[in-house]
Amino acid sequence: MIFGKKLGRYAAAALAFLLVLTLTFQAPFASKAQAAQDTLGLKAKSAILIDFNSGQILYEKNADKRYPPASMTKMMTEYLVMQALHSKKITWNTKVPVSDYVYQISQNRSFSNVPLRKDYQYTVKELYEAMAIYSANGATIALAEKVGGSEKNFVDLMNKTAKKFGMTGAHYINSSGLDNVDLGKFAPYGGPNSSNELSARDIAKLAYHVINDYPEALNISKIPLKSFTAGIVAPNKPIQMVNWNYMLPGFGVNMDKFKYEGVDGLKTGHTDLAGYCFTGTVNRNGHRLISVVMGTSSDAQRFEQTRALFDYGYQQFSEKALAKKNQLIKGQKAVAVHNGKQDQVKVAFGKSYSTAVANGEKVSTKFKVVLDRSKLNKDGQLEAPVKKGETIGYATPVSKGNAQYGQLYDNNNKIPVIAAEQVDKNNWFVRLFKGIGSVFGSLFSWIAGLF
Structure with missing residues (x-):
């Protein structure tokens, strides 16, 4: 009996030793990007921080878990519009008609929108600015219909492009990021309670391509305020489009608490289902970072958590030119x-x-x-x-x-x-001479081998 107790104690001690040994040898192999999660204590459902120049992942938290991205969806619409512009399928001045679907969505001011008229044709530039600055949903759908022929065709293109980019968790069902419950009968895909779904890593890949392939997109995403005057019946009453990205400069003293030097994009998002989300990018002296936070609890918190990521990136890392x-x-x-x-x-x-x-x-x-x-x-x-x-x-x-x-x-x-x-x-x-020389050289080598 005593022997059995001793054996039990020895077994327990051995097990404890093995556990410590295992943890000791596992620790050095833990990703620093994952380890940073413990020290930052980020208040978001998922997040990721990328060094743009090298593509290194500096921080990640639940980066592969899929969530509704809300209006961060529009980054894919922005990319595909830019792609159509570069391939000359459309120009900034191409006229875009307003369908019944676009008209009805654009009149709903409980969403982010500029109200569009059915008897007026808008330019691609006007609608793109409304989408990128003000996150206007009607304008986004109008662009999707113009580029894709229909929003359904455009969504097919969105998913095809996501696959090309290696966005393995991405599933698009519309171009705007609204939930199907809001789109109602106009929803191109999915059931009444469906939403787009992406992971933070997917969104970081998309943001990388927007910035890398079409850097001019940042010239629009960084505009803090702009008046929308196209089609306005009363020209003296334009719609003031306020960028939802409060980390940009140019909002005035009241918004200084959110401002972060070097921020020039990229896209916010919010629905009841998605919470408050933000894909941010910042450039300081050529050192660019890309961040994604999903599912924060308030408008302010998405910027506070992004600030924590940016501070971590710049305070803990420096850029080194290797080539x-x-x-x-x-x-x-x-x-x-x-x-x-x-x-x-x-x-x-x-x-x-x-x-x-x-x-x-x-x-x-x-x-x-x-x-x-x-x-x-x-x-x-x-x-x-x-x-x-x-x-x-x-x-x-x-x-x-x-x-x-x-x-x-x-x-x-x-x-x-x-x-x-x-x-x-x-x-x-010269080639002929070298060829002859090569033949003779081989012949001499063969003869020499005989002796």
Whole structure:
């Protein structure tokens, strides 16, 4: 009996030791982005903080859990309108008619709206500004109908684009972010109680593409106040569009408590179901951050929690340039060139690259270079001619320390590798002479092998 008790105590002690040992060895592998969650104590259902230049995830909380995004939905509508503008399908001056659906939604001032007239055609620019600055729902649906032919077709395009962007949790059922209970008979997809659903990570990916692909979108998202005069019957009574993003400068002294230097976007959102949400972006001296907070409890809190994220990003991290465009890659051998006037070519970075480095953390400046095999012959050589600036592979930093941070996209830290110089092709006579020399060389080698 005594022996059994002792054995039980030993077993308990051993179990406790193993538990401590397990926790000890697990701790170093915990993501710093996840560990930051414990120290920040963010008051939001989900959140994420991204370093834009490197794509590093600096903080995340329930980042893959799907929630209604409310009007943050409109960022996808903004992206697709910008895409249509760049592909010349529409212009800023393209006229947009107002359907019965758009008219009825736009007249509901309990939603964010500018009231639109059915007997007036608005320009894409007027409607886009109403959408991006004032989150006008009728204007958003009008743009969706113009670009997609119908909102239903446009929603299909939204989901297709989300899939392309790797937004694995995204499910769009309308272009505005209103719940179907508000859209009623006009809801293009879903049941009466359905809503769009996205995760914070999905929204961060979308925000990344808006800023990266169409940076001019920020020129509109950063406008704090603007009058909407299009179609107004009484010109002396324009609608004052107040940007719902109170972190922008330009609102006056009363709103200074929310202002944050460098903020220039991107989109707020609020419904009873979604709570108060905000996708923010801030740029200080080229160091840009993207944040998402979902499901906060008040208008003020979504900005307070975003401030906490921005402060964390700037106070705990600094931007370090690791590569400059056209800079030769230190320690990297030149690449052999076949049939060229030079038999090798030096390689350089195809673009500049910076990364966020935590205070006190060392970062490696070494790079691993991988050449594009489709550019090489069977002997691992480039075929002449080789153009200066031609992409021939990519480089990734050899991480030391910041390997603990996840990436928004796997290829965020892949830097194009380019040929640093031009290598022209030898003329036919030189190639013929070299070919003959090669044949004789092989023949002599064969004869020598006989003896």
